[in-house]
Amino acid sequence: MIYKVFYQPKPEQVPVRENTESFYVEASSEREARKILADKNISIEFVQQISGVFLEYEKQNLNFKVEQG
Structure with a gap:
């Protein structure tokens, strides 16, 4: 599944x-997507499939x- 991360x-x-950015990540669930992103130095607002x-x-x-994670 593809998730859009704000x-x-x-x-x-x-x-x-106005400063919100986004990118896409492939993961099997939202939880996995957040786990993949845990090491990035960003503040995740929302993850949307x-x-x-x-x-x-x-x-x-x-x-x-x-x-890809």
């Missing part, structure tokens, strides 16, 4: 919507790249 690049700062039409839409983004 995060703040600087974990010590208060979350600000994407599939179907939404995934196809996201793939059209030039920055679409799936990180």
Whole structure:
């Protein structure tokens, strides 16, 4: 499954919507996705499973790249 991860690049700062970034990770569950990301120095806001039409839409983004765990 593919998950879209919304995060703040600087974990010590208060979350600000305008600074939220995202990337994609492949994992078997949300828990596994969070485990894969545990060593990154980011503040995870939300992890969302994407599939179907939404995934196809996201793939059209030039920055679409799936990180493998």
